[in-house]
Amino acid sequence: MKQTNDKIKDLFSHWETFLILIFLLVNVINISLSPYYLNYNNVMNSMINFMDKGLMVYGTMMVLILGEIDISIASIITLSGCIAGWACEQRMPFMVCILLALAVGTLCGAFNGFLLVKFKELNSTIVTLGTQILFRGLAYMLLEDESLKSYAKQLSGLAWDKVLGLPVILFTFILLTLFFAYVIHRTCFGRRLYAIGTNKTASYFSGIYTDRIKLAVFSVNGLCAAFAGLFLAAKLASVRASIAQGFEMEVIAMAILGGASPSGGKGRVGGVILGVFIIGLIRYGTGLVNISSETLKIIIGCLLIVVCAVPNLRQVLADAKEARRGRAGLL
Amino acid sequence: MTENMDKQKIRHFLSDHSQEAALVLIILAVGTLVQLRTGGSFLTASNLNELMREASMLIMVSIGMMIVIVSGGIDLSVGSVMGLSGMIAALVLRDHRQIPIAALFLIAMGVGLICGTITGFVVAKLRIFPLIGTLGTCDILRGVIYLFSKGEWVSQTDMTENFLAISTGTFLGINYMVWFAVIVVVFGFVFMGHTRFGRHIYAVGNSEANARISGINTERTKWAAYMLSGMIAGLAGLLWVCKYACAQGTSATGFELNVIASVVLGGVSITGGSGTVTGVVLGSLLFGMLSNILPLIQVSSFWQRAIRGAVILISVIINALVSRRAARKALERREQNETNE
Numbered sequence: 001m002k003q004t005n006d007k008i009k010d011l012f013s014h015w016e017t018f019l020i021l022i023f024l025l026v027n028v029i030n031i032s033l034s035p036y037y038l039n040y041n042n043v044m045n046s047m048i049n050f051m052d053k054g055l056m057v058y059g060t061m062m063v064l065i066l067g068e069i070d071i072s073i074a075s076i077i078t079l080s081g082c083i084a085g086w087a088c089e090q091r092m093p094f095m096v097c098i099l100l101a102l103a104v105g106t107l108c109g110a111f112n113g114f115l116l117v118k119f120k121e122l123n124s125t126i127v128t129l130g131t132q133i134l135f136r137g138l139a140y141m142l143l144e145d146e147s148l149k150s151y152a153k154q155l156s157g158l159a160w161d162k163v164l165g166l167p168v169i170l171f172t173f174i175l176l177t178l179f180f181a182y183v184i185h186r187t188c189f190g191r192r193l194y195a196i197g198t199n200k201t202a203s204y205f206s207g208i209y210t211d212r213i214k215l216a217v218f219s220v221n222g223l224c225a226a227f228a229g230l231f232l233a234a235k236l237a238s239v240r241a242s243i244a245q246g247f248e249m250e251v252i253a254m255a256i257l258g259g260a261s262p263s264g265g266k267g268r269v270g271g272v273i274l275g276v277f278i279i280g281l282i283r284y285g286t287g288l289v290n291i292s293s294e295t296l297k298i299i300i301g302c303l304l305i306v307v308c309a310v311p312n313l314r315q316v317l318a319d320a321k322e323a324r325r326g327r328a329g330l331l
Numbered sequence: 332m333t334e335n336m337d338k339q340k341i342r343h344f345l346s347d348h349s350q351e352a353a354l355v356l357i358i359l360a361v362g363t364l365v366q367l368r369t370g371g372s373f374l375t376a377s378n379l380n381e382l383m384r385e386a387s388m389l390i391m392v393s394i395g396m397m398i399v400i401v402s403g404g405i406d407l408s409v410g411s412v413m414g415l416s417g418m419i420a421a422l423v424l425r426d427h428r429q430i431p432i433a434a435l436f437l438i439a440m441g442v443g444l445i446c447g448t449i450t451g452f453v454v455a456k457l458r459i460f461p462l463i464g465t466l467g468t469c470d471i472l473r474g475v476i477y478l479f480s481k482g483e484w485v486s487q488t489d490m491t492e493n494f495l496a497i498s499t500g501t502f503l504g505i506n507y508m509v510w511f512a513v514i515v516v517v518f519g520f521v522f523m524g525h526t527r528f529g530r531h532i533y534a535v536g537n538s539e540a541n542a543r544i545s546g547i548n549t550e551r552t553k554w555a556a557y558m559l560s561g562m563i564a565g566l567a568g569l570l571w572v573c574k575y576a577c578a579q580g581t582s583a584t585g586f587e588l589n590v591i592a593s594v595v596l597g598g599v600s601i602t603g604g605s606g607t608v609t610g611v612v613l614g615s616l617l618f619g620m621l622s623n624i625l626p627l628i629q630v631s632s633f634w635q636r637a638i639r640g641a642v643i644l645i646s647v648i649i650n651a652l653v654s655r656r657a658a659r660k661a662l663e664r665r666e667q668n669e670t671n672e
Contacts, residue, residue, distance in 0.1 A: 069462060115644070121651040125405060125462045126591075126601040130643035133588055137637025144633045241633075249466050262460040294477035294580075301471035305464060309457040316458060 015259045015311075019274040026278055030285030037288060044167055046287075048159060048235060050280030051169040052077075053251050055228040058180040059109075059221030061255045061272050065184075066217055067197040067264025068124040072112060073225040074247035075135035080105040080226035081233035082139045082241060088151035097151065102226045108135055109222015113215040132248075139241040147240035151233070158234035169231050176224075181269040193217070197264030246297075253304040254279050261311065279303070350598040350653070354613040358620065365624045373627060380506060384498065384574060386619030387512035388567045392590045393597070393615040394519040394608065395560035400594055401523070402556040403536040403603030404461035408450050410586040411472035412561055413568035416442040418476050420569050421485035421578035428491055435494070436569060443565015444558060446472060451557030455550045469587070476580050487576040498573035508570055515563060520608045522559075532556055536603030592639055593618040596646045600654075618642070 030037045037043075056073055063070045084101035088094070108131070115127045163171040184190040195203040196210050204210045233239050258275030260267030279300070286296055365373045372378065392409055399406045416439040423430060423438055446468070453464040487495070500507050523529040534542040535552045543549045572578045597614025599606030621642065625635055 069460070071462070071466070115648075119648060119651045121602075121654060122647055123602060126595065126647050127644070129588070129591065130640050130647065132640070134637055134640025134644065137634070137640050140633040140636050141631075144631070246470065249470060252463060252466075256463070262463060292477070294474045294482075296474075297470045298474035298478075301467040301469075301474070304467040305453055305457070305459060305471075308459040308463055308467075309453075312458045316456070 016268070016271045016274065019258070019271055019278065023274055023278050023281075026281050026285070030281060030288070033285060034288040037285060042288075043284075044170075046280065046284035047170045048167050050276075050283055051167075051173050052228045052232045052235065053247060053254065054173050054276040054280065055169070055176060055231065056221075056224045056247075056251050057254050057258075057272055057276055058176060058184075058269070059217075059224035060251050061180075061258070061260050061267055061269075062184065062193060062217045063124075063221050064252075064255055064260040064262055065193045065197045065264060065267055066214060067200070067262070068116070068214070068218075069252070069262050070109075070112060070124060070128045070218065070221055071248045071252070072108070072128040072132040072135055073221065073251060074244045075132045075139070076105050076108045076222050076225035077229035077232060077244040077247060078239075078241060079108060079135045079139045080229035081239045081243060082143050082148075084155070084230060084233055085148035085151050085239040086142055088154070089148050094154050098230065101230055102223060105226020105229060106219050106223045109225070110215060110219040112222070113218030116218070117211045117215055136241065143239075143241045145240070147238045149238045151239075152237040155230070155234040156237065158231055159237075172227075172231075177269065177273060184269055189213070194265050197266070249304065250279060250300060253300060253307065256304070257307045348609075351607070351609050351613060354597070354610065354617060358613065358617050361617070361620060361624070365628060369627050373624060378623070378627075382619060382623045384506055384508050385623065386616055387506075387508040388570055388574070389589060389593055389619050390512045390612055390615045391515040391570075392560075392564055392567045392586070393593045393611050394515050395563035396587075396590045396594050397597070397599050397606055397608070397611045398519070398523065398532060398556045399560045400591075400599050400601060401536045401603055401606050402532045402553050403539065404454055404553060404556065405465065405591070405601070406450060406557060406560050407462065407465040407587050408446065408469040408472055409560060409564040409590060410583045410588075411469045411476070412443050412446040412564040413571055413583040413586060414580070415446065415472050415476050415479075415568070416440070416565035417568035417572035417582055418480050418485070418578045418580070421490070421572050422479060424491065424494060425485050425489040432493055432497065436566070439569035440562050440565045443568065444562045446565070447558040447561015448554075450561060451554035454557060455553040473580075473584075480578075480580055482580065485572075485578040490576060495573060495576055498570065498576075508574065511566065511570060515566070516608065516612055519611075523608055528552070528555070533604055536605075538604070588639065588643075589618065589622075590615075592643045592646075595643060595650065598650060600650065601647065614646075 056077075060070065060073065080101040083104045084097050087097035087100050092100070112124075112128055112131055115131075116122060116124055158168055161168050166174075184193065192203065192208050192213055195206075195208060196213060200210060229244070232244060236243060254275040255267065255272055256262070256275070257278060258267060258272030260272065282299070282303070283296065286299065291299075362373065392413070396406060396409060419442050420435045420439040424435060450465055450468045453459050453468060454461050457464070459467075497507050502510055523532070531542070531547050531552045532555075534545070534547055535549050539549050542552075568583065571583055575582070593615035594606070594611055595601060595614075596618055597606065597610035597612070599611060599614075621638070622635065625638070626632070630638075
């Protein structure tokens, strides 16, 4: 009897349990709001809409586990998408366009990592804020106010084809999930990420190459963003320098809702998957009942703040109690 | 003897204020170069007036942002606060044309104060990582603008002559907007340098744990920093509407990035705890100059964003190198002193 009690307690101490509850709640609300919610085609189309953010979430998650943050990913998507479109316009072979886009994304990420490793005084807030502006600025320099379409025919398969009955993007997401679940939870590299996020100095002195890992994680993050950029470009069928604005907030919200924390050392892949689906389905549901994108901004912003606040709440309340007791003690 | 002392004083002054001195030199050099390059169209009265009107908003909001960054945070929501306060003030003006101008200022600053209070609550009380928390409030407030305006614009025809005069009228030959900036700068100078509360902000930014142990209410201090920043942004939002004679949902989008760029250009440490008002004023002047001269020397407007990003990165890197050098020099001096003894 006591054992089962403990088990239940254990279950509820996991963030993932709450996530499943939230996930069910979102679904129930959405189903009661709109009769079109549970339509297979609709669900699959909505996946195509929010999965491009899902593709980036593991890169962001690893950055968060390290205790850093990267808000330049939205600009990396734009830049790599624009590079792909531009390369197609120059009549380069199709594979070269794709590889070029991925390479540029990786380089952008590596540039972030390089600055952080080379200048330890800087923190990731200001570096990625600067590169966020810089990368989108490069996209503007490349395309000015043009929009490119010539690539669309070759790339459209990425957006609308199906593999095993699933949209390509969902299939890719599943593959990425398996890959990152293995890397983060089953390899030395993954354990080192958590170690660095928990205590950077201690990990350095216990022989972990913290710099090299940081550089690698930021590069992978850039690669993920470039990957998502290709899918986004395929879906939009035309690229310009103003696409993907504000994506970073939703991706970060997904990762943090999934249990990662900007203070580092936390988060599991299972939770992050739920985070992706919860935010994506909220977007899908509110789209069905015709809520404007501006109202949606408010909803997602509030959600982000609530999600970040919940893990802190226990500490905040404890401190308040402490302070009250301290004041009473003084009296 | 006295000559030697004087020399030493000057050297001390320069080494204490090397950043400010460098900024002044850069501003003068850039100004001269552009003046020569454009054949004199930079240093004309009308262009300088325009430059100062543009820069005055930047300077104001930068002072607010500096207070937040010195306290160890960052505020990405100022652009949205400016948009919201400007929009609400413009809507009030449209519906009640008889309202006194002073009341509009109170409304705009009040809206800014409320926004700042919310942001401060999110960051200081709920202890959310400042970057993420203010990224959230940035989007929320931007959405709130649309709730109020319902997607409409308030255009020049809805505004009164008196209101528009704020951005065009002059006092002692200098534009009103510049005077507002001067007031904010003087406030910032006194507040950050000469009040107990200002010094508390430096202490909290330097080391929150130490500040708490020495009896500073760190939570309240951080909260107040965001409130001040919000209030100043509210004031700037009203001036924005005046200057462009138009309030729309996208007003001042991305302005926070210019502000952060000028603050780091002014030598404020992004990790908090150091930075001077003089540096911030010079930094925002330099940044305002950059945006003013790029069209003059025929740089495409599509390049400006990349240049802005590069300016941020280069200036933080220079700051890092300067502080590294200062630390090494201090170490050398200490070692020398030890060997002398």
